[in-house]
Amino acid sequence: MKSALITGANKGIGFEVAKILAQKGFFVYLGSRNLANGQAAVEKLKAQGLTNITALQLDVTSQSSVDAARKAISSLDVLVNNAGIAGGFEQSALTSTADQYQQVYDTNVFGVVRVTQAFIDLLKNAPEPRIVNVSTAMASLSAAADIFNDNYPKRYVVYQSSKSALNMYTVNLAYELRDTAFKVNAVCPGYTQTDFTGHQGTSTPEEAGQRIAKYVLVGQNGPTGQYFSEEYFPAPANCPW
Template identity: 40%
Template sequence: MTTALVTGANRGIGAEIARQLEARGIKVWRGSRKSGQNEIQLDVSDQGSVDKAAQTIKQLDILINNAGVNFRPEQGPSGESVDDMRATFEINFLGPVRVTQAFLPLLRHSEAPRIVMMSSGLGSLTETVDLRSENWNVGHAGYCASKTALNMFTVKLAKELLNDGFKVNAADPGLTATELSGNVGRPVEEAAAIAVELATLGPYGPTAGFFQDGLTPHHW
């Protein structure tokens, strides 16, 4: 049976990704900082927690790095809290790096290993420097920068694993009605769809891409 791990799967987009994968007959480990029913304890900012989860799971084909935070700063970049930025990078960027490195040995045993990074269009430098883009007027420097860093890691990892059968891509769920966005945006069912599509790519699917709706590439 195909097996997946989704971090931050206790609510929001992560929970919906897990639900959609299970509807396809995939066994899903739902990672959560506080484990509950059908969940495995997994705090992406804690190496010990990540290592323990990696020892618990015996088979893995799909890894979806979904866990993330946004402290929604009151001030612009010149006044944004450095401590908040550091905490954001710890979870949004270093968290996926930490989890991916810990689970790569398991994924290498899969016949069709897939890694999906839940990124954001707000991490796109191309969109952000375009005065016509919605990104131009968005603050949240720490959050946006953490997703830009995640995008770079995605491409570097995809290149490294290209000849090993891996598909490594970034997904942009768009503005989605979850606690992270203040419940503003589109339904989680729509937002989760691209992650599920990337997680279940066939052998001729793309790698090192950034996608939102369908497999037309986004601007990095």
């Protein structure tokens, strides 16, 4: 049985990804900063008949927590770096402080680095390892570059820049693993109705979860080192993956 670790999975998009992968036959490690919340999420899934899942205490901002989680797992095929924070709104390039950047980057960038590096040895032992980093269309530099387009958000500089950094990390990680069986991609789940957005948005958590899971399940002919935002930039209908 293949196994998957999903960070920040006790609710929202991460919870849906956990459910989808458990339904697909993966053994799922449901990562949660608060173990009680993670265990409650697991009980919800078990009530739906999904027993191939367990909660794992995992605070991506704590190296000791990451190290303890690594010791609890002996094999891994898939890593979904889903945990993320917004850092409050609105944010300003002129007034948001370095401490605000530090807090958001600690989860959205440094947390991904901590977890990926901690589990990379296990993933390298998997026949078809997959890493999916959850990003956002709001991180697009080309879209943001039209500074006079008020329809594109530019009031969330701390969050947006953290996800732009995540995208660059994803590309470099895929490059370093290019001669292996790894597929490493960044995926925007869409504007999703979760606690993160105040339950506003154009996508349901279920739809967002499917977008993430799609890139977990790509075959060896699938993409790597790419960024996908299907709600805003739909893939061609004849995509081979």
